[in-house]
Amino acid sequence: MWAILVKGGPIMIPLTLLSILGLGVVIEKLINLRAAKVIQQEIINCIDSVRSPADIPMAVKICKRYDTPFANIILAGLEEAGSTLPVIRQAMEDTGRREVKRLSRYLVVLETVAAASPLLGLLGTVFGMIKVFSVISIAGVGQAGLLSGGIAEALITTAYGLSIGIPALIAYNFFDSRVDRFVVKIEANVHLLLKNFAGMGIQNSTKVRDISDGS
Numbered sequence: 001m002w003a004i005l006v007k008g009g010p011i012m013i014p015l016t017l018l019s020i021l022g023l024g025v026v027i028e029k030l031i032n033l034r035a036a037k038v039i040q041q042e043i044i045n046c047i048d049s050v051r052s053p054a055d056i057p058m059a060v061k062i063c064k065r066y067d068t069p070f071a072n073i074i075l076a077g078l079e080e081a082g083s084t085l086p087v088i089r090q091a092m093e094d095t096g097r098r099e100v101k102r103l104s105r106y107l108v109v110l111e112t113v114a115a116a117s118p119l120l121g122l123l124g125t126v127f128g129m130i131k132v133f134s135v136i137s138i139a140g141v142g143q144a145g146l147l148s149g150g151i152a153e154a155l156i157t158t159a160y161g162l163s164i165g166i167p168a169l170i171a172y173n174f175f176d177s178r179v180d181r182f183v184v185k186i187e188a189n190v191h192l193l194l195k196n197f198a199g200m201g202i203q204n205s206t207k208v209r210d211i212s213d214g215s
Contacts, residue, residue: 009153011124014158015117022113022168025106029175038103038182039070047074047189050196056081069099070186077193085194092190103179107172114168121161128154 031037043066046059056078063075076095081089131153 009124009127009157011120011127011157012160015120015124015157015164018113018117018120019164022110022117022164022171025110025113026171028106029110033103033175033178033182035182038068039185040066040068043071043074044189047193050078050193050200052200053081069096069102070189072099073186073190074193077190077197081197085197088197089190090192092193096186096190100179100183103177103182106175107175109180110168110172110175114165114172117165117168118163119161121158121165124157124161125154128152128157128212144205 013032042062046062049055050059058074060078063071063078066072076086077092080091083091089105128151
């Protein structure tokens, strides 16, 4: 295996670095984009149980147990529970924009790996063919042994670049669609919380932080 990498020439170094980088992102996403890690059932239950202002302080405490995008978005709405619905919605939307970026963190790196690896492989192919034609110009076409080094470099870098880029592209699309599914589920719970607030008739009552202080 090492001999094959050496035959690929200097382009194999950045390609190997890209493969390590892509693998690191895949591992990070497999850990942090698990359903239980993103969407906490306890928070879903507390959203459904918010029926009066007296339920809000407990819901706030539950959300503060978790440092996740879902918890932070719901917490932003709960902490504005004494405001009007548009203000509450805006608070959750503002927090949501930041937290969705957190869910998508490092995906741009994986996308770059998927795009750059085949191009680097193609660049290695060009370098290999330049070597081939350089040998031909000096020794002619009859020196098969001299030509094999450039041809091997051209083929190895292309294969290596594709073997990195294709899995990286598949992984990127998988994780990107997973993030989209989580966003849809978070939005559904945001709408449920707003619906519960509307049913409570909250307009300009005391804010949840004041309610908590008075409990």
